[in-house]
Amino acid sequence: MNNFITYNYRNIIPSNLSSNIIIMIGRANDHLKRLDLGIKSMKYIVNEIPDCQMKIISNLNGANYLMNLVDQLNLKKNIKFVGFTLKPEIYYKNASLHIFPSIIECFPMVLSETKVYGIPNIITGIDYVSTAKGGVINIINDNPEVIAKEAIKILKNNNYRKELGESARKSMKKFRNELTIRKWVELILAIYNGDYYYNKLRSEERKISEKEAINQIERQIQLLKMRKPKKQNISINDILSMNFEVK
Numbered sequence: 001m002n003n004f005i006t007y008n009y010r011n012i013i014p015s016n017l018s019s020n021i022i023i024m025i026g027r028a029n030d031h032l033k034r035l036d037l038g039i040k041s042m043k044y045i046v047n048e049i050p051d052c053q054m055k056i057i058s059n060l061n062g063a064n065y066l067m068n069l070v071d072q073l074n075l076k077k078n079i080k081f082v083g084f085t086l087k088p089e090i091y092y093k094n095a096s097l098h099i100f101p102s103i104i105e106c107f108p109m110v111l112s113e114t115k116v117y118g119i120p121n122i123i124t125g126i127d128y129v130s131t132a133k134g135g136v137i138n139i140i141n142d143n144p145e146v147i148a149k150e151a152i153k154i155l156k157n158n159n160y161r162k163e164l165g166e167s168a169r170k171s172m173k174k175f176r177n178e179l180t181i182r183k184w185v186e187l188i189l190a191i192y193n194g195d196y197y198y199n200k201l202r203s204e205e206r207k208i209s210e211k212e213a214i215n216q217i218e219r220q221i222q223l224l225k226m227r228k229p230k231k232q233n234i235s236i237n238d239i240l241s242m243n244f245e246v247k
Contacts, residue, residue, distance in 0.1 A: 135168020
């Protein structure tokens with residue numbers, strides 16, 4: 001089941017994608033959000049787009065490491081920490097790109113929000129989440145320079161950027177809250193009426209193909225080997241049989 005999204009799809013005016021503004025959103029003190037990757041990528045981005053700005057939307061508690069990193073990279077003119085806000089839409093309205101380098105997610109709200117606003121996204125491997133298709137570039141790499149190359153491509157090509165933005169917004173139609181409510185009602189009624197109705201509902205639910213599932217697992221194995229070199233010998237059979245340790 002998908003989560004409810006924050007904004008009413010029909011009431012949103014998408015970003016016009018006319019700026020060189022990149023946003024990153026997440027808890028600065030959470031190492032799994034890996035905001036440092038986005039900051040490091042800016043060193044390469046500003047070499048090509050000097051007026052590019054990154055706005056980091058986060059509670060500043062625990063953000064000292066990231067602030068020091070910005071200083072070390074001489075990016076204080078290009079990266080701003082704007083703090084936490086309950087109304088991130090003030091930053092969605094004129095952003096042209098969202099970099100989302102989180103290492104693990106379930107139904108990331110920030111991904112759905114930026115896509116509703118028609119903002120292209122760059123993610124790093126979390127293509128298994130349901131909102132990862134449509135206007136989202138998935139990079140199977142943790143190299144800031146690789147992230148930067150894709151960001152530069154998006155920001156420098158107006159048509160490409162708009163195409164991604166339109167795809168991002170269009171893909172969010174199926175996540176409208178009225179559809180999610182309907183699915184919850186169907187699920188509750190099916191459970192109430194017994195196993196037959198519940199299993200029937202499950203059988204009618206669209207599933208990804210076996211080929212797509214295998215491809216997703218193989219991409220995660222590729223990332224695991226890159227992030228944990230000691231796991232070079234792990235195979236898809238190990239994953240499917242749960243015969244492995246991640247440590």
